[in-house]
Amino acid sequence: MQDTHLSLLAALDAEELFLLGVRASQANDTAAALAYLKQAVAKAPEHARGHWLLGAEYASLGMVDRAREHFERSVALDGQLPLARFQLGLLRLTSGEVEAAQEVWAPLDALPEDDPVRLFKDGLLAMVRDEFERALELVRRAVATPGVDAALRRDMEMVLGQIEAQRAGQAPAVAAAEAAADPVDEAPAESHLVLSAYQRGFAGNSH
Template identity: 40%
Template sequence: MPRTADLATLDQDELFQLAVNASQGGDSASAIACLKQAVARDDATAKAHYLLGAEYAQIRMYERAVELMASALALDPTLSVARLQLGLLWLAAADTDRAASVLAPLAELPEGEPLRYFGAGLCHLIGDRIAEARAHLELGIARNTAILPLNVDMRRILDEMARLAAGQGAAAADSTKAHESEDGRHILLSAYTGNTSH
């Protein structure tokens, strides 16, 4: 890992690639150091903000993760993966209104785009339309071949939905929403695991 003084000589692409390499190697400290250097500059990119937000989410600094994801979208509203992750963060915080607002533009993605289906599935989950949520998340998984860790994340959400429906009885299932329960928040937050290379 280069020293801070050396990082100052690197351009955005170099800093980003070093951060990706560090993240893939499990070195969050080095990844964050590179990305903090990147986002502090006038030419900071949306993808650098996104990746730094993802790194913060992985180390459970969720408020910073939200700030960075929001900054990424401010710089590039078309960065759909950041939009999905920010929506997941708001869901994990049980702020369903903000989650729905952030996720809604994913419905404008082209037919067949996996993130469109993931966003729709999460919006259905917010509205307690469980069958529709399950169908859209399954469709997104079937269509997604580009960001494979997302399939694992969405499968965890599906598994948690099934567990809550089957394991707690009808009364408990009626009173405990997947996005409001402690277990549900844990499952939603797990969606950051392994995703920082995207």
């Protein structure tokens, strides 16, 4: 049975393996998602979305170095995946690398001014600068964006709570950003930012 299963997997191409990885991640089956995605990028090292989702799975396990490696690979392969770039910057921000996060996020300024990803990253940067009123304004605008999906909205609402806490003097700004993006948070699988992006159509290209 195991040999048959391995034979079936060997017959699949990278895109098929990637889609199986998406389904496993949606089901919160991290082990299966990792297995499918690792095979996908082994078969097609240029598969940007595969590296992106693999990085997100590693981030959910707290394996920051591996998450960073795959986010960086994804962005290098396809700089037009806004949430892949956003997540790489967020990983750097929550590691205390504020300037590096700003550098990664700079191309997001090409997005429309009312794009929720751009608003969200601007809000986080304002929070780090202790500009709490500005941060609240930006993230609230992102949350109120028509059509923003529930998963991304949930993450933004969590950040709103962190900004409110920081404004009340309860936590350092970078620590607040780190708490907002903690990969071991109790958020359900549907709040997974990468899956949110996939469902919004950011995965439209084959790589």
